[in-house]
Amino acid sequence: LSSADFCPPPPEGEKRVLDSELWHACAGPLVSLPIVGSRVVYFPQGHSEQVAVSTNREVDAQIPNYPSLPPQLICQLHNVTMHADIETDEVYAQMTLQPLNPQEQKEAYLPAELGTPSKQPTNYFCKTLTASDTSTHGGFSVPRRAAEKVFPPLDFTQQPPAQELIARDLHGNEWKFRHIFRGQPKRHLLTTGWSVFVSAKRLVAGDAVLFIWNEKNQLLLGIRRANRPQPVMPSSVLSSDSMHLGLLAAAAHAAATNSRFTIFYNPRYHLDSCAKPSGHDIVSFLTDDFSFATFNFSACPSDFVIPLAKYVKAVYHTRVSVGMRFRMLFETEESSVRRYMGTITGISDLDPVRWQNSHWRSVKVGWDESTAGEKQPRVSLWEIEPLTTFPMYPSPFPLRLKRPWPSGLPSFYGMKEDDFGINSSLMWLRDADRGLQSLNFQGTGVSPWMQPRLDPSML
Amino acid sequence: LSSADFCPPPPEGEKRVLDSELWHACAGPLVSLPIVGSRVVYFPQGHSEQVAVSTNREVDAQIPNYPSLPPQLICQLHNVTMHADIETDEVYAQMTLQPLNPQEQKEAYLPAELGTPSKQPTNYFCKTLTASDTSTHGGFSVPRRAAEKVFPPLDFTQQPPAQELIARDLHGNEWKFRHIFRGQPKRHLLTTGWSVFVSAKRLVAGDAVLFIWNEKNQLLLGIRRANRPQPVMPSSVLSSDSMHLGLLAAAAHAAATNSRFTIFYNPRYHLDSCAKPSGHDIVSFLTDDFSFATFNFSACPSDFVIPLAKYVKAVYHTRVSVGMRFRMLFETEESSVRRYMGTITGISDLDPVRWQNSHWRSVKVGWDESTAGEKQPRVSLWEIEPLTTFPMYPSPFPLRLKRPWPSGLPSFYGMKEDDFGINSSLMWLRDADRGLQSLNFQGTGVSPWMQPRLDPSML
DNA sequence: ATGTGGGCAAACAGCCGACAA
DNA sequence: TTGTCGGCTGTTTGCCCACAT
Numbered sequence: 001l002s003s004a005d006f007c008p009p010p011p012e013g014e015k016r017v018l019d020s021e022l023w024h025a026c027a028g029p030l031v032s033l034p035i036v037g038s039r040v041v042y043f044p045q046g047h048s049e050q051v052a053v054s055t056n057r058e059v060d061a062q063i064p065n066y067p068s069l070p071p072q073l074i075c076q077l078h079n080v081t082m083h084a085d086i087e088t089d090e091v092y093a094q095m096t097l098q099p100l101n102p103q104e105q106k107e108a109y110l111p112a113e114l115g116t117p118s119k120q121p122t123n124y125f126c127k128t129l130t131a132s133d134t135s136t137h138g139g140f141s142v143p144r145r146a147a148e149k150v151f152p153p154l155d156f157t158q159q160p161p162a163q164e165l166i167a168r169d170l171h172g173n174e175w176k177f178r179h180i181f182r183g184q185p186k187r188h189l190l191t192t193g194w195s196v197f198v199s200a201k202r203l204v205a206g207d208a209v210l211f212i213w214n215e216k217n218q219l220l221l222g223i224r225r226a227n228r229p230q231p232v233m234p235s236s237v238l239s240s241d242s243m244h245l246g247l248l249a250a251a252a253h254a255a256a257t258n259s260r261f262t263i264f265y266n267p268r269y270h271l272d273s274c275a276k277p278s279g280h281d282i283v284s285f286l287t288d289d290f291s292f293a294t295f296n297f298s299a300c301p302s303d304f305v306i307p308l309a310k311y312v313k314a315v316y317h318t319r320v321s322v323g324m325r326f327r328m329l330f331e332t333e334e335s336s337v338r339r340y341m342g343t344i345t346g347i348s349d350l351d352p353v354r355w356q357n358s359h360w361r362s363v364k365v366g367w368d369e370s371t372a373g374e375k376q377p378r379v380s381l382w383e384i385e386p387l388t389t390f391p392m393y394p395s396p397f398p399l400r401l402k403r404p405w406p407s408g409l410p411s412f413y414g415m416k417e418d419d420f421g422i423n424s425s426l427m428w429l430r431d432a433d434r435g436l437q438s439l440n441f442q443g444t445g446v447s448p449w450m451q452p453r454l455d456p457s458m459l
Numbered sequence: 460l461s462s463a464d465f466c467p468p469p470p471e472g473e474k475r476v477l478d479s480e481l482w483h484a485c486a487g488p489l490v491s492l493p494i495v496g497s498r499v500v501y502f503p504q505g506h507s508e509q510v511a512v513s514t515n516r517e518v519d520a521q522i523p524n525y526p527s528l529p530p531q532l533i534c535q536l537h538n539v540t541m542h543a544d545i546e547t548d549e550v551y552a553q554m555t556l557q558p559l560n561p562q563e564q565k566e567a568y569l570p571a572e573l574g575t576p577s578k579q580p581t582n583y584f585c586k587t588l589t590a591s592d593t594s595t596h597g598g599f600s601v602p603r604r605a606a607e608k609v610f611p612p613l614d615f616t617q618q619p620p621a622q623e624l625i626a627r628d629l630h631g632n633e634w635k636f637r638h639i640f641r642g643q644p645k646r647h648l649l650t651t652g653w654s655v656f657v658s659a660k661r662l663v664a665g666d667a668v669l670f671i672w673n674e675k676n677q678l679l680l681g682i683r684r685a686n687r688p689q690p691v692m693p694s695s696v697l698s699s700d701s702m703h704l705g706l707l708a709a710a711a712h713a714a715a716t717n718s719r720f721t722i723f724y725n726p727r728y729h730l731d732s733c734a735k736p737s738g739h740d741i742v743s744f745l746t747d748d749f750s751f752a753t754f755n756f757s758a759c760p761s762d763f764v765i766p767l768a769k770y771v772k773a774v775y776h777t778r779v780s781v782g783m784r785f786r787m788l789f790e791t792e793e794s795s796v797r798r799y800m801g802t803i804t805g806i807s808d809l810d811p812v813r814w815q816n817s818h819w820r821s822v823k824v825g826w827d828e829s830t831a832g833e834k835q836p837r838v839s840l841w842e843i844e845p846l847t848t849f850p851m852y853p854s855p856f857p858l859r860l861k862r863p864w865p866s867g868l869p870s871f872y873g874m875k876e877d878d879f880g881i882n883s884s885l886m887w888l889r890d891a892d893r894g895l896q897s898l899n900f901q902g903t904g905v906s907p908w909m910q911p912r913l914d915p916s917m918l
Numbered sequence: 919a920t921g922t923g924g925g926c927a928a929a930c931a932g933c934c935g936a937c938a939a
Numbered sequence: 940t941t942g943t944c945g946g947c948t949g950t951t952t953g954c955c956c957a958c959a960t
Contacts, residue, residue, distance in 0.1 A: 054696045062710055068497045084693055092695045132942055136931055184935055236544055236551045238702050239721040246697060246705020253523055262698040591921055595952055
């Protein structure tokens, strides 16, 4: 790191604010963070999953339950800070949550709390590094369109045209590169300075780099490592069991005292590593669907902190049932998004012992494409976009519900709804969740999840 | 790492057993591990301290107490495994502990449970690397005596005498070096292969390397990094608060259910980073001292899992008081040990709120040497070796005790003691601890710790 | 006894266009 | 359009000894 091509970040005060645009670009198009000040739903179960992945250990069955800890906590999101691992540049976020008491949950909140979809920057490009790019033999071959879009224009009166680029990474470090247009045929290359960057970041072929030209005319530089087998280390600080206990204890304590607690969210640990989905029967089923143009269905595969509005909409305002077809967004190799289609094959608790009646990954799914064998066989309601193949209003038949959906509730997010309407909806939500947990369906022979809809008036 | 001088470890089954001798050599002469199967005392408070150091965060005052969790747990040590960080080679140990119920604590145990002092290997040497050693310009200059003692003898009929050495590190990786005896004057050098090792381990001048020639005629190779400012990263997995909660919850749960739990012990995090000790009054005081030749006082500065026998001896069979002089072992720069002297300046709770009546670092001390300004101002009873300047038997005066030390108890570790004697001692120990916790000294104007001795019959 | 530095040769890093996919 | 290669050159690595401490 002693090369002149690398400059440490300027002091610039105690805490430097990490560039949000770059963070999101590195995190990928599917990762969105809830808005500070908004209400979110926190899933200890999902958090536990992430800790399990990051410690590379499954949750020990010995770990006791916290009976007072429900599967989800409605929280106020007090703070979100974006971070990047100093060693690996891995992005993660720190969130401060405060569970809301019933009184606070009643208070009105703005419908805008759904969260802003992760907006990928426009002037950017992302290239997966080739063997030549990472070899010490040469520099970095810049795709032509990328160079023309993202880099400052070269002075073509020079022979050869060249300039010095200065790019800033997530930590604010500056990297200098010689950008030259030469060769036969002509091409854009980064030469001097490139290998210093590659070795400092320990990039290998298959990793990707990412350049952004932002509104302030700054060049930003990020990396996205390939999904190589995670060399997750067993932490050496705390046993994975203790970590799980700590996560649960922190949430339970915060819930009991309505005090703040802090969690780390690592978007990298989304990535699959799940068993193959079982075979599925494709059964068509009818439903209605309260879709609003403003809703963003681009769910993050394993977000365990999601906007409350998203949760409410998915759990209480969307009817799903076995056999129903759906779409879900995934990130492609080229860091764009595409939809995969699948069919719901079951609705049941992921962990009936520890997390009964949790909505976390309660939907068992089968994927249409054979290449989807590595996708999760279980998703959460808010991650999928049910397909509506029939007219939405009115619902053709009530889906085994004894009575149709209570009027007034579907327009939960309607702009014309008065405060009382919103409050009553929230109260109902709370009551319904409470009812779910106290119900015992044993002996009826049918799991409550097999019913496409739980009407609170049935309880 | 693509050099031919490095070989990955052989498969050799699923789990490779790390070389104990090498681990201890890297950990240093003061680090000893309790014996598997023995009884130990576990201090959540000390564990918490280590987590605080490793996460670089102090314990949040908001963290709730676990009222059911005493400051120390008597446990059976079921398993100890030695580990080394795959990135840094930092050594640490994993221990499986099981809290004992009162019945189990009564059962007889062997006096040998004090633990084996860390036996540093005999055929070894440790050298702090110079600028020349770590420069790319040359190799490694081996001290003459070290080479003659640890390396296989060279064939001096060759000109120059040379051989290939193969050394194995903590992970079982093999490193090949050319060992040559040349130069004017003649000296032992490691040339080819050395720089690969230096760069792979990221060694810098000031770090130390360590060669062992063991009984199986294998060459082992370890490193000990200099105490450079720890670049402790904030984990990005779990918040430090949650970690503390997890640690406490794991211990509390294990204590409540008498089930096993797992902790990591990192001898590196011993190293000071404490505030300067306050000024101290040197007050001489008299005491007696039940010293046994078999006892090992080489305490590890911050072990939070210590042999039960060591705890019992220090807490119940050693009288300490303010003003008393003591010695304590420390590791020197050259990785040997030396004694520092000091004076006890106070005895009180380190954390009167969270950990009342804990023996953890209950002794405030002042150090004789001015260079000792960086040493801990607080130590635990079992870490120090009180100096006996007066005849041991009988005690000149009873130190404000209403009655002398109960007969029979001092010979706790005596070989002639029958089972009943041992059992009654343990029962008394338990009762005494319980009594301590239930007592309330408020209003008496004197802290219980200010009394040099707590006689259980006083309670 | 051992740390540092000059001399020197071999290896590597790294810039170039040629060529092919 | 862009990945890889041979050619070429400047820099670094690394082995040797001299010399100083």
